[in-house]
Amino acid sequence: MITTDGVVSTGIGSWPGTDLTDALKITFAECPDLPHLPELPDRGPHAGLVGRGTALLTGLGVDLQPAGWRLTDVSSRDHRRAIGTLRSDLDQLEEIAQGYEGPLKVAVAGPWTLAGSLEHPRGDRVLPDTGARRDVVQSLEQGIVDLAAEVARRLPDTSLVIQLDEPSLPAVLGGDIATASGLGRHRAVDIPEVSDAYTRLVERLGDTPVVVHCCAPGAPIGLLTTAGVRGLALDLSLLGTADWDALGAALEQGHWLFAGALPTNNPSAPPPTADQVASAVLAPIRRLELPPEFSTHTVVTPACGLAGFSRTAAISALRTVRTAAGIVAEGLYD
Incomplete structure (x- = not known):
């Protein structure tokens, strides 16, 4: 089982630079509820x-x-x-x-x-x-x-x-x-x-x-979900109505959604606010009208890895999704 205290945040995997020790320290500091082993393709x-x-x-x-x-x-x-x-x-x-x-x-x-x-x-x-x-x-x-x-x-x-x-x-x-x-x-x-x-x-x-991440x-x-994986990590911007219907059914069955709500395809673009990231998660979940106990099986993440970002921008992205996770947790019970 995936066990976390309510809605939390994490990174997807890839990270800029070549210093793994630094990347790990950042990951454990900025994703305290679900840290991860970063992947550093710049090496x-x-x-x-x-x-x-x-x-x-x-x-x-x-x-x-x-x-x-x-x-x-x-x-x-x-x-x-x-x-x-x-x-x-x-x-x-x-x-x-x-x-x-x-x-x-x-x-x-x-x-x-x-x-x-x-x-x-x-x-x-x-x-x-x-x-x-x-x-x-x-x-x-x-x-x-x-x-x-x-x-x-x-x-x-x-x-x-x-x-x-x-x-x-x-x-x-x-x-x-x-x-x-x-x-x-x-x-x-x-x-x-x-x-x-x-x-x-x-x-x-x-x-x-097992969580499957697919950003395509x-x-x-x-x-x-039929194959038995426990979670799906998806870029929310790529999902249509049918996808959300399928996700709703998966959440009702106890699966987890790793909601890729912070865009990563253009690292030079102005970064979204935590409120914008939270809205990208909350709006479709609210349309599904699921009880909060199902919707809390949600982890807020960037849409994909952060290797294309600068170190400073990557840290900011993790902080944004962490703040957004708190907003989502509160919004589910509004």
């Missing part, structure tokens, strides 16, 4: 979404090519660097989080974004090769299970929440992942196969809840 490809995801692959080798990450027989120096960076990040997390008791969120690349990003040893994507994508999905599944056990060992007083970052999920389901040449699109992966990957992971993680249009809300 290089090995520390970005896909590179960090390869660090969790069990029994598979990967190499970094000019076109991206590719499966290989033996792990390359770049893959070993990704693995070493993740281990170092966990060391620093353990040090900073000493004495903390409560939920802690760790984000990793989701199975379908990773399968849609990796290349096959013979070229092109892993995605159209049924066997190869099964190997990637199962390898990542084991890696995430091992990661959860590692965090539990290092920080036994925390309650881990796993966030799967799936920006490519709608494209995988819609047959919109480009081929290596860019001239075609790979066939859509069948819904049962996509759903089963989440269900297996959820079952293996047991009491560790067309997030499959019904598929994800």
Whole structure:
């Protein structure tokens, strides 16, 4: 279960700069109810979404090519660097989080974004090769299970929440992942196969809840909730009436909404106020006319990661969503 005291706030994952210790201290200070392990892609490809995801692959080798990450027989120096960076990040997390008791969120690349990003040893994507994508999905599944056990060992007083970052999920389901040449699109992966990957992971993680973050249009809300994930992290600006109807049903069933209400697509734009962020959350929830006990299953977040922001602007964004969460909590009972 995800346990927090009412409506709270957190970050999505990515953070500007290369200083993880500084980023962790900021995260624990500005997101005290649900801190998270930041992702710092400025450190290089090995520390970005896909590179960090390869660090969790069990029994598979990967190499970094000019076109991206590719499966290989033996792990390359770049893959070993990704693995070493993740281990170092966990060391620093353990040090900073000493004495903390409560939920802690760790984000990793989701199975379908990773399968849609990796290349096959013979070229092109892993995605159209049924066997190869099964190997990637199962390898990542084991890696995430091992990661959860590692965090539990290092920080036994925390309650881990796993966030799967799936920006490519709608494209995988819609047959919109480009081929290596860019001239075609790979066939859509069948819904049962996509759903089963989440269900297996959820079952293996047991009491560790899974949240799926998708900041692309067309997030499959019904598929994800049916598959057993406990929360959905979505960019609210991309949701239509049908999406909110599906979210309303999910909230009634006890699922959590990680409401991405602070825009992140234009870091140079004037930042919204806390009242504006809170309104973006409250207005559609009020239209659903849900009882407050369901609506409090809400976490206010930026729409996506903050790596494109300056350090100062990123801190301001976390403070804004934290203030907005308080406004939302009060507004639910008006």
